[in-house]
Amino acid sequence: MRRVRCIVQYDGTNFAGYQVQPGKRTVQREIEQALTMIHKGQEIRIAASGRTDAGVHAFGQVFHFDTPLSIPAEKWPIVIQTKLPSDIVITKADYVQEDFHSRFSVKRKTYCYKIYTGNHKTPFKRNYAYFEQYDLDINKMKKAASKFLGVHDFTAFCSAKTEIEDKVREIYSISVEEQEGDISIQITGNGFLYNMVRIMVGTLLEIGRGTRPVTSVETALQSRFRQDAGKTAPPHGLYLWSVDYE
Amino acid sequence: MRRVRCIVQYDGTNFAGYQVQPGKRTVQREIEQALTMIHKGQEIRIAASGRTDAGVHAFGQVFHFDTPLSIPAEKWPIVIQTKLPSDIVITKADYVQEDFHSRFSVKRKTYCYKIYTGNHKTPFKRNYAYFEQYDLDINKMKKAASKFLGVHDFTAFCSAKTEIEDKVREIYSISVEEQEGDISIQITGNGFLYNMVRIMVGTLLEIGRGTRPVTSVETALQSRFRQDAGKTAPPHGLYLWSVDYE
Numbered sequence: 001m002r003r004v005r006c007i008v009q010y011d012g013t014n015f016a017g018y019q020v021q022p023g024k025r026t027v028q029r030e031i032e033q034a035l036t037m038i039h040k041g042q043e044i045r046i047a048a049s050g051r052t053d054a055g056v057h058a059f060g061q062v063f064h065f066d067t068p069l070s071i072p073a074e075k076w077p078i079v080i081q082t083k084l085p086s087d088i089v090i091t092k093a094d095y096v097q098e099d100f101h102s103r104f105s106v107k108r109k110t111y112c113y114k115i116y117t118g119n120h121k122t123p124f125k126r127n128y129a130y131f132e133q134y135d136l137d138i139n140k141m142k143k144a145a146s147k148f149l150g151v152h153d154f155t156a157f158c159s160a161k162t163e164i165e166d167k168v169r170e171i172y173s174i175s176v177e178e179q180e181g182d183i184s185i186q187i188t189g190n191g192f193l194y195n196m197v198r199i200m201v202g203t204l205l206e207i208g209r210g211t212r213p214v215t216s217v218e219t220a221l222q223s224r225f226r227q228d229a230g231k232t233a234p235p236h237g238l239y240l241w242s243v244d245y246e
Numbered sequence: 247m248r249r250v251r252c253i254v255q256y257d258g259t260n261f262a263g264y265q266v267q268p269g270k271r272t273v274q275r276e277i278e279q280a281l282t283m284i285h286k287g288q289e290i291r292i293a294a295s296g297r298t299d300a301g302v303h304a305f306g307q308v309f310h311f312d313t314p315l316s317i318p319a320e321k322w323p324i325v326i327q328t329k330l331p332s333d334i335v336i337t338k339a340d341y342v343q344e345d346f347h348s349r350f351s352v353k354r355k356t357y358c359y360k361i362y363t364g365n366h367k368t369p370f371k372r373n374y375a376y377f378e379q380y381d382l383d384i385n386k387m388k389k390a391a392s393k394f395l396g397v398h399d400f401t402a403f404c405s406a407k408t409e410i411e412d413k414v415r416e417i418y419s420i421s422v423e424e425q426e427g428d429i430s431i432q433i434t435g436n437g438f439l440y441n442m443v444r445i446m447v448g449t450l451l452e453i454g455r456g457t458r459p460v461t462s463v464e465t466a467l468q469s470r471f472r473q474d475a476g477k478t479a480p481p482h483g484l485y486l487w488s489v490d491y492e
Contacts (some may be wrong), residue, residue, distance in 0.1 A: 057370070077366070087369045096462060120323070123257040123333045124303070201411040 003100060004076055005064045007092040012057045012235070013127040014087060019051045027052075027061075027088060029128050034083035035065060049102045049109065049243040050192075055235035060091075060114070060242040076237045086227040100245070108188055109171060110241040111197045113233065115205070129182070130237035136208030144207045145174045145185070147201060147217040156225035157200055159194035159232070167193060176204070186241065195232050203230030226233070247312045249346060250322055253338040254307045259373040260333060260483070261380035264298045264307070273298075273307075273334060281311060287318045295348045295355065295489040296438075301481035303374070305358070306337075306488035310348045346491070354418060354434055356487040357443045359427040359479065361451070375428070376483035382454035384424050391431070392422045393463040394446060401470035403446055404439035405478070413439060422450070432487065441478050448478030 008031070016024035020032070035044035048063040071079055076093035084090070099105075114129035116122075121131045148171045153171060155167045171189045185201055203220070206212035212230060220228035254277070262270035266278070274292060281290035294309040317325055322339035325350045328335070343388045345351075360375035362368075367377045394417045431447055449466070452458035458476060466474035 009369050011372070044292050086367070086372045089367055089369050091366050097304055119334070120337050123335050126332045128255070128370065 001066045001068055003066050003096050003098055004073070005094055005096045005100065005102065006076065006080070006090050008058060008063060009089045009091055010058045010061065011087040011127070012052060012055050015054065017052060017054045017056070018048060018058075018061070027058075030085060030088055031063065031080070035067075035081050037083050038079060039067070039069065042161040047102050049106055049240075052238075052240055053195075053235050055127075056238045058239070059238075060246075061240050062102050062243045064096065064100065068124055069180045089182045093203065100172070102243075105245050106191070106243055107246055108190055108244040109192060110186060110188040110243075111192065112239045112241040113185040113187075113197060113201045114237045114239070115185070116201070117181045117183070127236050130234055131181075132205065132208075134209055135208060136175060136183065136205070138183070138208065139183075140210075140214050141204045141208040141217060144204055144214045144217045145176050147221070148174050148187070152221045153192055153224055154196055154221070156220035156226050156229045157203070158226075159195040159198050159199075160226060162194045169193065196237060198233045198235070199229050199231075202233040205233060206230040247314055247341050249310055249312050249344055249373070250319070251308060251310045251340055251346065252322065252326070252336050253340045254304060254309060255292045255335045255337055256304050256307065256335040258301050258303045259300060261300065263300045263302070264294060264296075264304075273304075276334055277309065277326070277332060277456065280326055281313075283329050283339045284325060285313070285315065293348050295352055295486075296483075298482050298486055299441075302484045302486070303482075304486040307486050308348050308489045308491075310324055310342065310346065316341075348489075351491050352437070352489055353492055354490040355438060356489075357438065358435040358485045358487040359431040359433075359443060359447045360483045360485065361431070363427045363429070371436060373482050376451075376480055378429075378451065378454075380455055382429065382451070382456065383456060384422060384429070384472075386460050387423045387431075387454040391422050391450055392465045393422050393467070394433070398467045399470055400439055400442055400467070402466035402472050403442050403449070404472075405441040405445075406472060408440045410439065415439065415442070440465045444479045444481070444484060445472075445475050445477075447483070448479040451479060453475040 010027050015027050018027045020026050020028045031046055044065050046063045046065045052058055073094045077090040080090050115132050116125055116129045117132045151170045155170050169189055169191050173188045175186045177184050207214055261273050264273045266272050266274045290311050292309045292311045298304060319340045323336040326336050337466050349399055361378050362371055363378045368425045397416045399414050415435055415437050420432045421432045423430050453460055
C-alpha cells in the first residue's frame with residue numbers, strides 16, 4: 001500500500017459541503033465513489049485537510065488515500081478525473097510517506113474571500129463572490145485587518161457550535177486588495193475555527209461600511225464575546241485557497 | 247401604453263436557451279412571467295434583439311415591452327428584479343419611441359467568445375469559457391480573423407438549418423486578445439446567422455491548433471461550403487456582449 005496526496009479544486013455551489021452526509025451530494029462522497037470504482041469495488045476512504053461548508057469553494061484542498069495500485073503519480077489526476085463530475089477537478093497528485101496526514105500534518109492554511117461591488121449584481125458572479133451594494137472604505141478594512149495578525153484567542157470569531165476547547169490561533173498574514181471593484185481578502189494562519197474566516201470577513205465588511213468602528217477587532221479579540229464581532233459572511237465568497245505542509 | 251427597453255444579463259447554463267419552448271426553462275419565459283406578475287396577471291410579451299442557444303450567455307441582451315404602468319425608467323430594473331431568479335439580472339431600462347423594436351432596429355451586435363488554456367480544466371470556468379488543452383498560435387488566429395472583416399457571404403459559416411436566404415453580412419471589427427492564458431474573441435457586425443459566431447470561432451480554433459491553414463477563412467468565404475469551415479465551437483464560451491441601435 002502506498003499513500004497518495006491529491007490537490008483538488010471544487011465549485012461548492014451544488015454540494016452540501018465537503019463531508020459525507022447521508023443522502024446528500026458532497027465532495028467527499030463523489031471522490032470516494034470515483035476511487036472505489038477505480039479500485040474495482042474495493043472501498044476507498046479519503047482524508048482531507050478539513051471540511052468546507054455548503055457553497056464554499058476550494059482552489060487547493062488537499063486529501064490523501066492509500067492504494068495497492070501501481071499508477072505513476074502524474075497519471076493519478078487523469079485516472080480519477082474520468083470518474084468525477086465537472087465541478088470537481090484533481091489538479092495534482094504525488095506519493096507521500098506513510099506518516100503524512102492531510103489533516104494532522106498541516107502547517108498553514110490560506111483562505112480567500114471574494115467580494116464585488118457595483119450598481120447591480122451580475123449573474124456570472126452570483127455563486128463565486130459576495131455582492132456589496134454600498135461603497136466600502138478599503139483603508140479602514142486594511143487597518144482593522146492588521147489587528148488580526150499574530151497569536152490571539154478567537155472565541156469571538158467562531159461559531160457557538162465550535163467544540164474545540166483551544167481557541168488560540170496564529171494569523172501569519174492578511175491582505176485586503178481591491179482591483180476595479182473586486183475585493184479579495186486573503187488570510188493565512190496555522191489553523192482556523194468553525195466559521196472563523198467568515199466571521200472575520202463579516203466584521204471587516206461592517207467596518208468597511210462604517211457601521212462598526214475600526215477598533216472593534218481589538219475589542220472582540222479581547223472580550224471574546226461573539227456579539228462583539230460582525231455577522232458571518234455568506235459561504236459563496238469563500239475559497240479554501242491552499243494548504244501547506246512541513 | 248409606453249414602450250420600455252431593458253438591458254439584461256443572463257447566465258445561460260441552466261436555460262434551454264432564450265426563446266420560449268413548451269415545458270422548458272427559458273430566459274424569455276422567466277422575464278414574461280415576472281412582467282405578468284408585475285402587471286397583476288395581464289399577460290406581457292417581450293421582444294428581444296434575437297435568440298441565444300442553450301448554454302449561451304448574455305452580457306448585454308436587449309428586449310422591449312409595452313406597459314400601461316407609470317413607473318420611472320430607473321425603477322424598472324429594481325421592480326422586475328424582485329420577480330426574477332438570480333441567473334437573470336436587468337441592468338438598465340429606459341422609455342423609447344413606439345417605433346423602436348429590439349430586433350428590427352438593431353444597427354450592430356457584438357459577441358464575445360471566451361477560451362482558457364492550461365494544464366487542466368478548472369471547475370470555476372467550466373460553464374463560462376471553452377477549455378483548450380493545447381497551445382494555440384494566437385498570431386495565426388489574428389491573421390485569419392482579419393479575413394472576416396468587411397462584407398461577405400457567410401453561407402459556409404452558418405448552420406444548415408438557417409432559413410434566411412440572404413447570407414451576406416458585414417463584420418465591422420474582430421479582435422483576438424490573450425491575457426495570461428485567457429483568450430477573448432470579440433466580433434462586431436451588422437447581423438449574425440444561426441451558429442455563425444460559433445463556426446467562425448471553431449474555424450479560428452483549428453487554425454490556432456495548426457490543424458487547418460490560415461488561408462482557410464478566405465477559402466470557405468469564397469467556396470460557401472460548410473465543410474470548408476471548422477467545427478461549431480461549444481455554446482458555453484459564447485456571450486451576446488452588446489447590441490447597438492440607431
